Amino acid sequence: MRRIAEQKRIVEQLRNLEKKTSEIAELINLATEEADTSFTEEIHAETKKLAGLLDKLELELAFSGEYDSRNAILAIHAGAGGTESQDWAEMLLRMYLRWAERRGYKTEILDESRGEEVGIKNVTIGITGEYAFGYLKSEHGVHRLVRLSPFDSDHARHTSFVLVEVMPEAEENVDVKIAAEDLKIDTFRSSGAGGQNVQKVSSAVRITHLPTGLVVTCQTERSQHQNKSIALRILYSRLLEMKLEKQIEERAKLKGKRIEAGWGNQIRSYVLHPYKMVKDHRTDYETSNPEAVLNGELDDFITAYLRSIAGRRDV
Numbered sequence: 001m002r003r004i005a006e007q008k009r010i011v012e013q014l015r016n017l018e019k020k021t022s023e024i025a026e027l028i029n030l031a032t033e034e035a036d037t038s039f040t041e042e043i044h045a046e047t048k049k050l051a052g053l054l055d056k057l058e059l060e061l062a063f064s065g066e067y068d069s070r071n072a073i074l075a076i077h078a079g080a081g082g083t084e085s086q087d088w089a090e091m092l093l094r095m096y097l098r099w100a101e102r103r104g105y106k107t108e109i110l111d112e113s114r115g116e117e118v119g120i121k122n123v124t125i126g127i128t129g130e131y132a133f134g135y136l137k138s139e140h141g142v143h144r145l146v147r148l149s150p151f152d153s154d155h156a157r158h159t160s161f162v163l164v165e166v167m168p169e170a171e172e173n174v175d176v177k178i179a180a181e182d183l184k185i186d187t188f189r190s191s192g193a194g195g196q197n198v199q200k201v202s203s204a205v206r207i208t209h210l211p212t213g214l215v216v217t218c219q220t221e222r223s224q225h226q227n228k229s230i231a232l233r234i235l236y237s238r239l240l241e242m243k244l245e246k247q248i249e250e251r252a253k254l255k256g257k258r259i260e261a262g263w264g265n266q267i268r269s270y271v272l273h274p275y276k277m278v279k280d281h282r283t284d285y286e287t288s289n290p291e292a293v294l295n296g297e298l299d300d301f302i303t304a305y306l307r308s309i310a311g312r313r314d315v
Contacts (some may be wrong), residue, residue, distance in 0.1 A: 006069050010057075013053070013057055014057075016053070017050065017053060017054060017057070020046070020049070020050050020053070021050065023046070024043060024046050024047060024050065027039055027042065027043055027046070028043060031043065059303060059306055059307070059310075060131070060134075061310045062134070062306035062307065062309055062310040063131060063134040063306075064310075065134065065137075067133055067168035067175075067240075067244075068131060068133055068134030068137070068168075069130065069131055069133075069134060070132065070133045070134075070168040070169050071126065071127060071128045071129065071132050071133065071168075071169040072126075072127045072132040072133040072136045072137075072166055072167065072168065072169065073110070073124060073125070073126055073127070073166075073167045073168075073169055073233075073234060073237045074096060074124070074125050074127060074136060074139070074164065074165070074166050074167075075122065075123070075124045075125075075164070075165040075166075075167075076089050076092055076093055076096075076120070076122065076123050076124075076125075076162060076163070076164055076165075077089070077121075077122050077162065077163040077164075077165070078115070078119065078120065078121050078122070078162055079142075079160065079161035079162055079163060080161070081158070081160050081161070082115075083115065083117050083118060083119065083151050084149060084151065084158050084160045085119075085160045085161060085162060086115035086117075086118060086119030086120055086121055087115075087118050087119040087150075087151070087160075088119070088143075088145045088160040088161075088162050089119055089120045089121070089122075089123070089162045090115075090118070090119040090120045091145075091294060092143060092162055092164065093120060093123055093125070094294070095293070095294050095295070095296055095298070096125070096127075096136075096139075096296075097125070097296075098295055098296025099296040099297075099298045099299075100127050100129070100132075100296075101296065102296050102297075103129060103135075104129065105127050105128060105129030105132055106127070106128040106129065107125055107126065107127055107128075108125060108126040108128070109123065109124075109125050109220060110124045110125060110126050110218065110220065110230050110233070110234060111123070111124045111217065111218045111219065111220055111230065111231075111234070112124070112220060118151075124234055126169065126233075133166065133167075133168040133169070134306075135302050135306075136166045136302075137166050138301070138302045138305035138306065139164050139166055139267075139298075139302075140164060140165060140166040140267075141163075141164065141266065141267030141268070142161055142162070142163055142164075142266040142267060143161070143162050143163075143164055143266075143267065143268050143270065144159060144160070144161055144266055144268070144269045144270065145159065145160045145161075145162075145269075145270045145271075145272070146158075146159050146269065146270070146271045146272065146273065147160075147271075147272035147273050148272070148273045157273055157274075161266075165241075167237040167238060167240065167241040168237065168240060168241075168244075169233070169237055170236035170237045170239070170240040171236075172232070172236055175236070175240045175243075176236055176239045176240050176243065178209070178235075178236070178239070182209060182210050182211050183207055183208070183209060183210070184207070184208040184210055185205065185206070185207050185208075185228065186205070186206040186207075186208075187202040187203070187204065187205055187206075187224060188202050188204045188206065189202050189203070189204060190203055190204040190219040202224070203219070203221070203222055203223060203224045203227060204217065204218065204219030204224075204227060205217065205218050205219070205224060205227040205228045205231050206231075207228070207231045207232065207235055209235060209239065212239070212242065214235065214238055214239065214242075216231045216232075216234045216235045216238065217231065218230045218231040218234070266281060267280065267281060267282055268280045268281065268301070269281065270290050270293070270294070271290070272290055275288075276288055276289070276290050276291075277290065278290045278293045278301075280301050280304065280305065282305060282308065283301075283304040283305055283308050285300065285301055285304035285305075287300070
């Protein structure tokens with residue numbers, strides 16, 4: 001049903017392009033027959049809109065993956081470095097939330113572990129919207145920040161690393177099937193800042209998938225049932241991600257390529273000192289305005305990546 005809906009959407013877009021092209025052609029013919037230059041500005045404006053729609057449709061050629069049209073689950077993990085990396089992780093969280101807001105996507109914090117002083121250790125967010133995973137798959141990898149530390153009395157230059165994971169949201173028992181006996185479910189008290197914020201009941205949930213050893217926790221909700229539901233949602237997506245990674249590795253072996261994974265896969269650098277620059281190491285696209293990027297203006301980086309992989313089946 002999802003594939004049918006997606007094909008209908010594409011057909012509607014093509015018909016809309018045909019209609020707009022026909023309208024512009026009629027406007028040009030009218031202006032030509034009557035030698036009327038007053039239509040020139042309108043023709044240019046409508047042509048520009050049409051080119052934008054066509055460019056967007058062309059960009060969607062990069063969405064060749066089976067799950068690209070899905071919602072996304074995005075996880076951010078602070079690297080070594082304590083306060084510095086945890087603050088950097090929170091900056092990235094804000095960047096993705098702002099980006100999603102700009103696109104009209106719905107966001108939901110599924111699980112979060114705050115830092116002792118500032119920032120976050122880990123956070124998992126759900127992002128709901130058309131092609132959310134297709135766009136955000138460009139963000140999977142290590143993000144590096146270079147800046148003068150606001151936490152260092154000497155204001156020395158620091159480098160921080162954060163890992164961003166992006167997974168398509170899985171459909172339970174469709175994309176991945178899990179037997180009840182494969183799950184170990186534990187409950188514990190949610191951690192809080194102390195005082196009234198500490199829960200007296202064991203509402204937090206930890207689920208272990210015994211065949212793979214994957215462990216997912218959730219403690220953001222007050223209800224144990226809600227935390228279990230969210231943890232399962234994340235677990236299904238992580239298992240789907242493992243399934244996709246295995247397929248990619250098998251294809252890579254056939255091609256004789258070695259896949260670099262994990263923390264060595266640095267994809268982008270954000271430099272705030274001694275100069276200002278954000279550079280993507282896969283596409284070489286860069287900008288000298290990191291403030292705008294950190295405020296959610298990611299589309300140029302995402303577009304550059306999508307254009308670089310258009311037509312490829314291994315991403």
